[in-house]
Amino acid sequence: MDENDVGSDLEKVLITEEQIRTRLAEMAAEVDRDYAGKDLLLVGVLKGAVMVMADFSRALRTNAEMDWMAVSSYGSGTKSSGVVRILKDLDKDITDRDVLVVEDIIDSGLTLSWLKANLSSRGPASVQVLTLLRKPDAAKVDVDVRYVGFDIPNEFVVGYGLDFAEKYRALPFVGTLAPHVYSS
Numbered sequence: 001m002d003e004n005d006v007g008s009d010l011e012k013v014l015i016t017e018e019q020i021r022t023r024l025a026e027m028a029a030e031v032d033r034d035y036a037g038k039d040l041l042l043v044g045v046l047k048g049a050v051m052v053m054a055d056f057s058r059a060l061r062t063n064a065e066m067d068w069m070a071v072s073s074y075g076s077g078t079k080s081s082g083v084v085r086i087l088k089d090l091d092k093d094i095t096d097r098d099v100l101v102v103e104d105i106i107d108s109g110l111t112l113s114w115l116k117a118n119l120s121s122r123g124p125a126s127v128q129v130l131t132l133l134r135k136p137d138a139a140k141v142d143v144d145v146r147y148v149g150f151d152i153p154n155e156f157v158v159g160y161g162l163d164f165a166e167k168y169r170a171l172p173f174v175g176t177l178a179p180h181v182y183s184s
Ligand code: XMP
Pocket: 048, 073, 079, 080, 082, 104, 105, 106, 107, 108, 109, 110, 111, 112, 155, 156, 157, 158, 162, 163, 164
């Protein structure tokens, strides 16, 4: 799927496939260095992080394990409330493990801040966060994000795992949608 398949729904491409690939390779090299000799566990947050996880994990030289969580923020509309419910928990115990949370996007940072606290309470050796995208509001919440792919403007974005009403996740790039998509 690419921009030709979504017709006039797309407003513009913010980050190309090539830019994503290059940046994930840089981040993987950093993570390889930082976790040398450690037993790394990647925790992906469903569903948005599936593309980041697939490409980032394959760019790593480290032979990391993978696990997944699904969470939902209570509250209406497109704003996160900070009250989070676990829809799917990890399969495995993370006691004494070096955990790296893999995220698609950090917006208000409320979801992540809750998730980090939740994982930290399970007795891991460490919990760090990697995200492909970060929006400016994330700065308002004091949550340490070790690896950030791209800082982006405060616009709603889709593609590369990110959806609008469950659509556009399979686009290979990150972009914004034309206004008519939201009004129809
Ligand atoms: P907070 O605000 O708690 O929430 O950091 C992060 C979650 O909100 C969703 N989100 C987006 N999803 N395009 C999307 O498709 C966006 O621009 C966007 N901004 C936030 C996403 O689920 C993320 O994990």
